[in-house]
Structure formats: structure tokens, C-alpha cells
Amino acid sequence: MYRYDEFDAAIVKERAEQFRGQVERRLKGEITEDQFKPLRLMNGVYLQLHAYMLRIAIPYGTLRADQMRTFAHIARKYDKGYGHWTTRQNIQFNWVALKDIPDVLDELAGVEMHAIQTSGNCIRNTTSDQFAGATAEEIADPRPWCEIIRQWSTFHPEFSFLPRKFKIAVTAAEHDRAAIRVHDIGLHMRKNAEGETGFEVIVGGGQGRTPHVGVTIRDFVGEDQLLDYLEAVMRVYNRFGRRDNKYKARIKILVNETGADEFAKLVEAEFEAQKDAEKIVLPQAEIDRISAYFAAPDFETLPEASSAFEEAKAKDAAFARWARVNTRAHKQAGYSIVTISCKPIGAPPGDVSHKQMEVTADLAEKFSFEEIRITHEQNMVLPHVKLDDLYEVYQTLEAAGLATANYELISDIICCPGLDYCNLANARSIPVAQELQNTFADIERQDDIGELKIKISGCINACGHHHVGHIGILGVDRKGEEFYQITFGGRSDEKAAIGQIAGPGLRAEDVPPALERVIEKYREVRSEPSERFIDALERLGHDPFKEALYAAD
Amino acid sequence: MPLIKKGEIVAAPQGEVNTLDSFLEIAAADPKDAIMVRLMPDDDPLKLEPYLDQLEVVEISFPRYADGRGYSQAQLLRRRLGFKGEIRAVGDVLRDQLLFMLRSGFDAFEIEKSDAAEAFAAASQEYSQFYQPAADGEVGVFARRHS
Numbered sequence: 137m138y139r140y141d142e143f144d145a146a147i148v149k150e151r152a153e154q155f156r157g158q159v160e161r162r163l164k165g166e167i168t169e170d171q172f173k174p175l176r177l178m179n180g181v182y183l184q185l186h187a188y189m190l191r192i193a194i195p196y197g198t199l200r201a202d203q204m205r206t207f208a209h210i211a212r213k214y215d216k217g218y219g220h221w222t223t224r225q226n227i228q229f230n231w232v233a234l235k236d237i238p239d240v241l242d243e244l245a246g247v248e249m250h251a252i253q254t255s256g257n258c259i260r261n262t263t264s265d266q267f268a269g270a271t272a273e274e275i276a277d278p279r280p281w282c283e284i285i286r287q288w289s290t291f292h293p294e295f296s297f298l299p300r301k302f303k304i305a306v307t308a309a310e311h312d313r314a315a316i317r318v319h320d321i322g323l324h325m326r327k328n329a330e331g332e333t334g335f336e337v338i339v340g341g342g343q344g345r346t347p348h349v350g351v352t353i354r355d356f357v358g359e360d361q362l363l364d365y366l367e368a369v370m371r372v373y374n375r376f377g378r379r380d381n382k383y384k385a386r387i388k389i390l391v392n393e394t395g396a397d398e399f400a401k402l403v404e405a406e407f408e409a410q411k412d413a414e415k416i417v418l419p420q421a422e423i424d425r426i427s428a429y430f431a432a433p434d435f436e437t438l439p440e441a442s443s444a445f446e447e448a449k450a451k452d453a454a455f456a457r458w459a460r461v462n463t464r465a466h467k468q469a470g471y472s473i474v475t476i477s478c479k480p481i482g483a484p485p486g487d488v489s490h491k492q493m494e495v496t497a498d499l500a501e502k503f504s505f506e507e508i509r510i511t512h513e514q515n516m517v518l519p520h521v522k523l524d525d526l527y528e529v530y531q532t533l534e535a536a537g538l539a540t541a542n543y544e545l546i547s548d549i550i551c552c553p554g555l556d557y558c559n560l561a562n563a564r565s566i567p568v569a570q571e572l573q574n575t576f577a578d579i580e581r582q583d584d585i586g587e588l589k590i591k592i593s594g595c596i597n598a599c600g601h602h603h604v605g606h607i608g609i610l611g612v613d614r615k616g617e618e619f620y621q622i623t624f625g626g627r628s629d630e631k632a633a634i635g636q637i638a639g640p641g642l643r644a645e646d647v648p649p650a651l652e653r654v655i656e657k658y659r660e661v662r663s664e665p666s667e668r669f670i671d672a673l674e675r676l677g678h679d680p681f682k683e684a685l686y687a688a689d
Numbered sequence: 690m691p692l693i694k695k696g697e698i699v700a701a702p703q704g705e706v707n708t709l710d711s712f713l714e715i716a717a718a719d720p721k722d723a724i725m726v727r728l729m730p731d732d733d734p735l736k737l738e739p740y741l742d743q744l745e746v747v748e749i750s751f752p753r754y755a756d757g758r759g760y761s762q763a764q765l766l767r768r769r770l771g772f773k774g775e776i777r778a779v780g781d782v783l784r785d786q787l788l789f790m791l792r793s794g795f796d797a798f799e800i801e802k803s804d805a806a807e808a809f810a811a812a813s814q815e816y817s818q819f820y821q822p823a824a825d826g827e828v829g830v831f832a833r834r835h836s
Contacts, residue, residue: 143830146818154815158785174754175785257755287820287830293792294764294823297757374761379730414768416822417832425834 137200137507138283138429140248147290148250155179156238163235178296180254181237184557190232191254192244196264196282196306197225197510201497204508206247208493214240219493221478221486221514223550223601224261224303226254230557252290257298259289259370263305265313266511269430270519272467274308276325276333280427281362282306284418288363295370299377300385302370303342306335310630315512317341317350317632318604320387321369326356334358339369339399340391343598347634348388353400359423363416368407372399433505433520438470442523455530457583458541463526472523474504476516476533477540477548481573484566485551486514495536503529513550513589515543545582546590546655547573550601554594554611555618561594563611563618568592568644575648576655585655588669589627604628606670607651608635620647622685624678627670638682650685657684692777694797696810706748709736716740727779730758734765741772749795751780760793767794767824787812794824 140148155175162172169183176182180191192207207227211219214236215229222228232240244250253260262282269277285304289295295302307314308325316322322338334356341350357365376394378384391399449456464473476496479485488496496516500508503525509517516538521529533539542548549572552558554565569592576582591605595612602608608623619641626635642650655669657680662672673681691698706725707715709732716723716739723740727748737744747766749759759778766772777797778790787798787809798809822829828836 141834143818143820143834147816147820150816150818178785257757284831290820291789291816292821293789293819294760295757296789297755297760297786299757371761371764375758379756379758409769411769417828419832419835421835422831 137198138195138279138426144248144287145245148245148248148252151179151250151252152238152241152245155241159234159238174256177256178253178258179241180251181234182255184230184559186557187231188234188237189228189230189557190237190240190251191222191226191228192249192251193254193261194226194249194510195286196262196268196279197266197512198268198279199508199510200247201500201506201508203247203249204493204497204500206243206249208490208497210240210243211490211493217490218487219490220484220553221488221510221516223512223514223599224254225263225266225510225512226261227510230553255301256296257300257302258296259285259292259298259302259304262286262289263303263314263319263512265307265309266509266517267313267464267473267519268308268509269432270466270471270473271309272465273311274325275327276308277427277430278306278308278323278325279430280423281323281325281335281359283426283429284363284423285366288366288416292370295374298370298374299379300382300387302373302387304366312628312630312632313511315601315604315628315632317630318343318347318601318628319350321366322350323362328356328358332358335362337365337369339403340388340396341632342386342388343601343603344386345383345596345598346389346392347598347603348392349632349634350388351391351396353396353403360418360420363418364410364414365403365407367414367416368403368410372402372406376402432468433507435468435471435520436522438468438522438524440469442470442526445523445526448527452527454541455527457579458530458539459526461541461545461583462543463521466520468520470523472521472526474518474521474526474529475511475543476518476538477542478515478538479542479548479573480537480540481547481577482570485549485569488516492536492538495532495538499529499532513548515548541579542582544587544589546576546585546588547582548589549573550589550591550605552593552595552600554592554600558594558599560597561611562596562613563594563620564644565592565594565600565609565611568609568611568620568647571644571648572651575652584665585659586665586668588655590651591626601628602626603634604632605635606673607654609647612641614641618644620644622647622650624681625670625673636678638678638685640686646688649688653684653687654681657681690799690801691806692797692799693806693809694775696806696813698806699797706746709733712740728759728762730756730762732762734762735770737766737772738770741770741774744772744774746775746777746797747772748777748779751778751782754781754783754786760789763790763794764824784808784812788816792819792821792823792825792827 338350504518555561593600623635712726
């Protein structure tokens, strides 16, 4: 994992000091809330319904055990004992007092962390595949490039007052777990005909009020030109992106209104016009330096199979199910990638207690080379666990309430904070998620249904990614009453698509029975148990499922 | 309005500041008179290329601090066109934007109150390291690590 050198450390320390000064000016009344707003928003501090919320960056979702322990400490000392994983692989604390935030930033700086650019109209935390560096599917580890992008975009003098926020995601695997096609810029690492590594550049994806799937504007940009090419995209967006209407200010609107081909031409022209003096010097030695931090850990040479693992599965059926559902193949023989579900039945999706953070840190230290990942689907990952150790890991997780066997199943729901916490929300979302989890609580039934991604947003800003849920749920307010619009067929993987609205909205209490009917229809019509809901939807069209959804009327 | 240059309050600017359109007309008639221009956020700074030698001041207007187009205009003037004259930020110019402006090539700042000079000077010192190369001549940390 990346470690700060004196340059990185100085920037983060100076940021903490700068923000301390800004908070002092606010607390002394030297600046008004209106004047303070842009300053705090540059630093991940939002004013929510009940309190200030602090959002801390977890660059590309990669975390060390000591950093997780610092989160646990912050949760205990400054919050109510909880933290919340976000869909940008970050963490939010919902109850931190403004006067304490400078101290929190100092504590974070002590473990090489910060809240820089977790809000505001700037380049946000770059996200990536949570299995990066562990999966055999990728052509390279995307994280060195995420780190390079993090450094390049931090306090960028030209791109800190963009028309709107800006999100970049990078993957190097064919199966896209990073949702790169619904990002402002998605980068897919590719090899060209000469065998060199570079990036396919996808621009203009996004969710919110007007969802779009991104379009490829360049099949291949070499590593040495990536930052210059990104600068060209950013400059075109900064100069020509709409600023007259906040809801039309994302790059997806510019790409759509300009036309993808024309937009690509503007970027190419800007890229071509760059003079040598404008180019970013990124020496190969620097790429190598950063890449070295992401070298594979010291794996043991192990056989493909583990007899300890096989024996444990044979005697403990619950463990066998958890292992089947929550672990994925590792590139190294004898190892496994473990997803720790933060979606226990009936609890807010993505919430973890300080105790659970400590347990996860312990496990990472003991069994996963100190590494933890946070996923955009609001779970945690231990990326490098020996098959031999899986049973002990499972038992420890089980005791901490972290062994829910539902990764990618119907109760593994992405959900925004909704009306319970958020200023923008029109409707509650967490209670809807909880009701659905209760409805489908039976883990065997979930297992039988198979992969099914439900995503819930409490307003059209779509923080809960409902547009790309296999089943999406959007809360809307109609004359003071909450209604929920259902969409089918969204997905955020390599076949990214925006879900289509099924019909009229449902009352909150009608959502679980309606979805039960949809699921029963799916089980009835699937060609075989391995045909996923999303595949059945593609094969049969939406009509049979729409009929089932409204069959009660 | 007071003007800050190199950390000090200097005399208010003299002379007429033209919009880009009228500047281009004046310059076409007699280039000697083409010495000051004010760019609005949607103006194209590349149109100034033929007149850079006699241009003394380019004012870049920030109607709202959140409108960041002026940063691109300044970067284009300094780095693409090599403009050596003054680039002055006018409008909604706040202390907390100062460092971004300095790095993008601005070297003069019109501010509301003269007592803000000290705060502006402090703001320019808040960081010692920068990742990106920029119009202020900074080579950036990527290169600095290997120099």
C-alpha cells in the first residue's frame, strides 16, 4: 500500500492547519455560515439535518489496519460509535461537532489520511475495483494509477472550481466492479497492439436527475500521456460545461449536448495544442516508485486446495454457504478474497460500529497483510486471506455480527442515508431497505434467488445508485406522502445500463410484497437456477415482471 | 478598489479597461492603444494572441468565486501563449482562492478592503508543496522527487 513521503505528509498537515484556521474564524464569528460554506465544502464537512457530517477520503477504497483503528477511535471519541461507508469508498461520520473537526483532521494526518476533496465542485476521490491487486482478472493493478490521479488532482489550481463535482473511476478487469461507465471519467486499463499498457477513456457517464452511460472518446491513451489527456478533458469541461443550472452542470450534459464525437474532437484539439511546457512531467522513476508500493505481498506458496477449508465446510453448513457466497477466487493459489458484508438484516446498509472496525483491523493484521478494502457497494473486503484461515476469519466475523452471507444477493442493498439524515432527500430510504431485508431475511431463499442488486435512493440525486440497480427504488414526495418508483434492468458493470421505470410509484408498505411477486415470477420463469434475474430480464423483457409488480391492483 | 501585487497594496490602476470585443476593435485600428482588456468568463483568451507584446494588463473577471473558468483563461495565457504582462483577478476574489489564482498565473488581485492585504499574504504561504506543475513555474512533486 502507498505510504506518504515528506511531500504528501506536508500537504496533508498544511491542509489540517489551514482548516483549523478557517474553523477558528467561523467559531469566532469572523465569517458567516455563508462565507464558511465553500471552505468547509472543500474539506468534506456538510451541514446535515441534525449536525455537521464529516466525510473522509479512502483513496480507491484501500485501507491499512492502523487507519481502520483510527476510524474506530474517531467513532468512539467524536461520534456516536458508528461510521458509514459511502458509494465513493469513503467513510462518513454523521455526528462530529464542528469544533472537533480540526482535531479529527490532525488524527487522520497522523495515519496518512485526509478529507480533501470529499465534497465541493472538484475532482473527488478516485474509485477502483475493490479486488484490485488480488483478482486474476486484471491486466495490471489499477491502484498505482489511482494514486497518481489522486496526487495530480489534489488542490489542482485550475480544476478546483469546476461547474460541478467530478468523479473518476479506474479498473483493469474485464468484469467491471468499479462502475466506470457511470462516472464522469471511467478509465479501463488496456494493452495496445504493441503490448503497452494504457487506458480506454470513457466520458460522460453519471446518475442523478439525468442518467447517462458514458461513451468511449479514446480507445487508448498511453501511460505517459494519461495526465495530459485528463487535463485536456478537464479543461474542455471547465471552460464549456454549463454553469447556468446546477442540474445541467455535470460533464454528461456537456457531452450529450455537444455530441460525443464533437466533444471528443474538442478534447483531441486541446490535447494536441498542449505545448511541451504545459505537459506534466511524470518520470518513469516516479511511476515505478508509486507502483512499488502496490507490489504483491509476500504470499506463501500453497496448493490450490486446502484440506482444513474443505473439512470446515463439511462440518459447518453455514460456513460453507458464507464461503460460497462471500469469497471470490484469488490470483494466488491457496488464497481467497473475502467480502465482509455490512448489510446485516435490518440494520442501515453500510454502517459499522467502532467494535466491528477493530475486529476487521485485527483480522487484516493477522490474516490479510494488514489490508482492507471498502467497496462502492458499502461492504468491506479482506483481499488476501489463506483458504486455511477462512474458518477462523469466519468465526471471528460471526461473533462480531459481520458474517452475513449475502454478497451480491438481494439483501446486499446500496442505500443512501435518505430523509432520516439528508437535507436533500424527499423520502426515507433506510427503512425501505430494512423492510426488504426483513422480507427476504431467509438466507436460503436469498441464496436460491441468486445475484440481484437492489439500489435505493431517497431523491433524484441518486446517491443510492437506483438507476443502475437490477431493481432500482427511488423515493419521491407527492403532496407530503412518500412514494417509491421501481425501475428494472439497470446495471453498473461492463454492460452498464440505466434502469427503466416500471410504472406508477408504490407506497412504502406496498414495496416489499410487490417485489416478492416480482421475485416469484422470476423464479417461475428462469431457464435454470443459474440464470440471474438480470439475465432473465434481458431474455424475456420487462413486461412479465411489470405485471407481477402491479398484480395486487 | 485596492489592488494587491506581490503581497503589497499598490496604486489603483489607471486607464481604460475594455471588453474583449472593444479591445479587439481598438487593437485593429491602432495596436498602440491596446494595452488593457477585461475577459469575462466565456471569453476566449486565445483571441489575444496577436497583441501580447503590447498588452500590459489582462483583467480576468470572477462574477462569482465559484465560476472557475478564469483559472483556465489564466493558464492558457501564461502557459500556452507565454504572456508576460499582468494578469489581474477582479470581482469575487476571496482570500481562500488566492493560492489557486497565484498558481494559475495571476499576479494582481483587486480586493474589497485594504486591510485584507495581510490575510492575503498569509493565504499565499499556507502550502509549501504542490503536486502539479503550474503557471507559477512550479515543476510539481512528481518531478521534484526525482530531481
